[in-house]
Amino acid sequence: MQYLDNYLQSKGGYDYKNVKRNELMKAQGFKEMPFTKTGTTIVGVLFDGGVVMAADTRATAGSIVADKNCEKLHVLAPNVWAAGAGTAADLHHQCAHFNAKLKLQRLNLNRQSRVNEVITKLTSKLFPYRGNIGVALIIGGIDCNGPQLASVSPHGNYVYHPFQSMGSGSLAALGILEAKFQDGLTKQQAIDLAIEAIEAGIFHDMGSGSNVDVVAITKDGADYKRNVRQYNAKSYQRQIPYDFPINNTPALRKYQFDIEKQELTEVGQEMEIIE
Amino acid sequence: MSGIFEYNGGSIVGMKGKNCIAMACDRRFGQQMSTITTNYQKVFKIQDNILLALSGLNTDIHTFYALMEKEINLYNLKENRKMKPTTFANLVASALYERRFGPFFVTPIVAGLENGKPILATYDSIGCKSDLDDFQVGGTGGNYIYGACEAFFKPDMSPEELEEVIGQSLVSGCDRDALSGWGGVVYVLTEQKLTVKILKTKQT
Numbered sequence: 001m002q003y004l005d006n007y008l009q010s011k012g013g014y015d016y017k018n019v020k021r022n023e024l025m026k027a028q029g030f031k032e033m034p035f036t037k038t039g040t041t042i043v044g045v046l047f048d049g050g051v052v053m054a055a056d057t058r059a060t061a062g063s064i065v066a067d068k069n070c071e072k073l074h075v076l077a078p079n080v081w082a083a084g085a086g087t088a089a090d091l092h093h094q095c096a097h098f099n100a101k102l103k104l105q106r107l108n109l110n111r112q113s114r115v116n117e118v119i120t121k122l123t124s125k126l127f128p129y130r131g132n133i134g135v136a137l138i139i140g141g142i143d144c145n146g147p148q149l150a151s152v153s154p155h156g157n158y159v160y161h162p163f164q165s166m167g168s169g170s171l172a173a174l175g176i177l178e179a180k181f182q183d184g185l186t187k188q189q190a191i192d193l194a195i196e197a198i199e200a201g202i203f204h205d206m207g208s209g210s211n212v213d214v215v216a217i218t219k220d221g222a223d224y225k226r227n228v229r230q231y232n233a234k235s236y237q238r239q240i241p242y243d244f245p246i247n248n249t250p251a252l253r254k255y256q257f258d259i260e261k262q263e264l265t266e267v268g269q270e271m272e273i274i275e
Numbered sequence: 276m277s278g279i280f281e282y283n284g285g286s287i288v289g290m291k292g293k294n295c296i297a298m299a300c301d302r303r304f305g306q307q308m309s310t311i312t313t314n315y316q317k318v319f320k321i322q323d324n325i326l327l328a329l330s331g332l333n334t335d336i337h338t339f340y341a342l343m344e345k346e347i348n349l350y351n352l353k354e355n356r357k358m359k360p361t362t363f364a365n366l367v368a369s370a371l372y373e374r375r376f377g378p379f380f381v382t383p384i385v386a387g388l389e390n391g392k393p394i395l396a397t398y399d400s401i402g403c404k405s406d407l408d409d410f411q412v413g414g415t416g417g418n419y420i421y422g423a424c425e426a427f428f429k430p431d432m433s434p435e436e437l438e439e440v441i442g443q444s445l446v447s448g449c450d451r452d453a454l455s456g457w458g459g460v461v462y463v464l465t466e467q468k469l470t471v472k473i474l475k476t477k478q479t
Contacts, residue, residue, distance in 0.1 A: 017377060019376055030282070035399050035400065036399040061399060068408070069408075088399070088403035089401040092402075244427075246435045249439055249474060250474070250475040252475050254471070254472045256470050257468060259469065
């Protein structure tokens with residue numbers, strides 16, 4: 001049924017071929033591999049004339065830090081950004097997918113993307129998957145209706161609120177936001193508040209850490225500052241660096257493949273060419 | 276029963292150097308605590324300037340490699356040109372994410388040279404690409420190799436030095452992991468050549 005394979009491939013979407021096999025393995029008692037999750041603290045703050053979003057930069061796989069400096073602020077449209085918590089692969093691929101979808105729509109309609117349109121599209125996609133697509137997003141942007149900020153949960157629920165926080169560090173960040181948020185903040189005040197909220201998440205939550213990324217979206221565009229604060233820089237230099245002598249590691253055999261000549265030779269053997 | 280990931284064992288590591296990249300893997304293929312062979316290939320040459328290392332469940336290593344080989348061959352035939360390493364890195368991420376709800380139990384590392392610039396990317400089993408670090412690890416011994424890499428790694432090493440460092444990191448890491456070891460292979464790729472070195476290690 002080769003035509004089916006080709007049809008499915010060009011149609012795109014998810015491939016469920018391995019599901020039955022994996023279920024059988026789980027039934028036999030195997031534990032699954034941990035996905036990379038973004039333990040995360042992400043916040044969004046509305047201010048007079050725009051919205052500020054900030055995120056930490058740690059990605060975890062179980063209890064290991066998989067990525068010390070990952071990017072959690074994704075562009076969905078030039079005027080709409082998303083900060084993501086949850087399963088890292090889902091976040092990355094869903095945001096890339098929506099970025100492309102919105103771009104196509106902008107080209108077709110010749111109109112700016114709107115925040116509520118992004119929310120609707122997202123929730124319409126997430127709800128049918130019953131929360132199995134693990135993305136918890138804060139969507140912030142500015143459009144013809146002014147600056148807007150909303151959070152979307154993996155099951156497809158959305159909430160509009162002037163300040164949001166999500167992720168494992170959300171409670172720590174929420175403490176800062178609830179205490180210090182006011183209506184009518186200036187851009188710099190909102191940025192400082194967002195950074196402070198992320199700091200609380202970084203220091204109090206084990207799933208968040210490393211650096212802070214910030215983006216401020218206004219009518220004039222999005223001002224993205226990567227690693228605006230760094231808490232995890234190596235504070236020492238090894239005095240005597242490890243310097244391995246060349247050709248020190250004992251080898252059984254050594255081959256060399258010359259790319260230009262497309263020739264494979266064994267090093268150490270006199271002129272012996274192996275096909 | 277332990278995890279699916281620990282069934283066969285194995286470790287891989289990739290590093291960036293100055294205009295070169297290196298990959299290393301162990302050679303063990305086991306079934307839980309037994310060892311079946313000690314010459315299982317885990318690093319594959321996809322193209323003259325792209326290497327793909329795979330760790331995890333060995334059957335999925337084999338299947339995923341065959342899938343990637345098919346993709347790149349089709350690409351070469353359709354587009355009549357070589358695939359860029361960054362393109363291949365994205366292809367691996369998409370191929371993994373396509374099976375989001377029934378994943379391949381592999382953690383790949385892709386390494387390549389694009390116009391002389393080293394590219395290195397690692398993924399979890401469902402396609403979360405992580406390409407910002409200078410070294411990446413995978414497999415059951417990955418966490419131990421992390422420690423060795425953090426200690427030995429220096430940025431912008433020459434190909435010869437990189438070969439030493441990656442070899443030592445792999446061997447040190449695999450010594451602490453019961454499910455990896457039984458030899459090591461180091462691949463160093465530069466613009467001019469690919470060097471393959473089979474390491475002499477403790478036979479355990």
